[in-house]
Amino acid sequence: MKRWRWAALLLALGAPGQAQVDSELPVSGDAARGRLVFGACRACHSLRADAALGNGPHLHRIFGRAAGKQVDFEHYSAGFKDAQFVWTPRLMYAWLANPMAFFPATTMLSPGVPDPQRRADLIAYLKQASVRDKEPDR
Template identity: 45%
Template sequence: MSVNNYFATAGLLLLMTTTPALAEGDAAAGEQVFNKCRACHTIDEGGAARVGPNLYGVYGRQAGSNEDFAARYSQGLKDAGFSWNAETLPSYLANPREVIQGSRMAFQLRDEQEIADVIAYLKSQGGQ
């Protein structure tokens, strides 16, 4: 197992063992929470990437798989091997660099309700 695969596997196991019980999310409230993310991300269908990838349709998508951002993902995200969903997003949003070795995302959401709300919003924006 390569070092990158080791970290991706360890990150996935961490996600599965440390994900808090997800509160019910409110997409409208999540849209407001997402304003904290707009400095780095867009969420418009067909929108351009900024510092981070466009997040339209991210819910249900394989981590590190947005082709328009492929060259800029960290190796850890490229090797993550999981999809963004209600099980994987909470821990990542709370502490991305702990979950994905080499993640470039430094921003963290600390409030569990804000995390649930922004996940509901992401799901409502082209999510699967």
């Protein structure tokens, strides 16, 4: 029943049936600006794998990880638990435009990042910061 919702995310990218979609984002991002955009996410998300869990799953090495499957995070919504896709920059760009559109019953209380440039900046930052082993400078 809930399958179509995350499938809609893949369809929005014009790649039905492909679990891993990637290509350049439509807008090029700036990681330094993106660090500031991530400020709105830090309340709930850490970029470190060993950080105490906050209100959301940690985002360490999030690109390439299966969505909704972090073992020690217990508050995924059904939509995320059922999801069968791997996070890529392109998918995250599409989803963060309006997170509720793809997962209406999500437990993530965030409006996402509606502005395309700010979204691209955030993703440029995450690409760098999510693969570091230490917490990036704030």
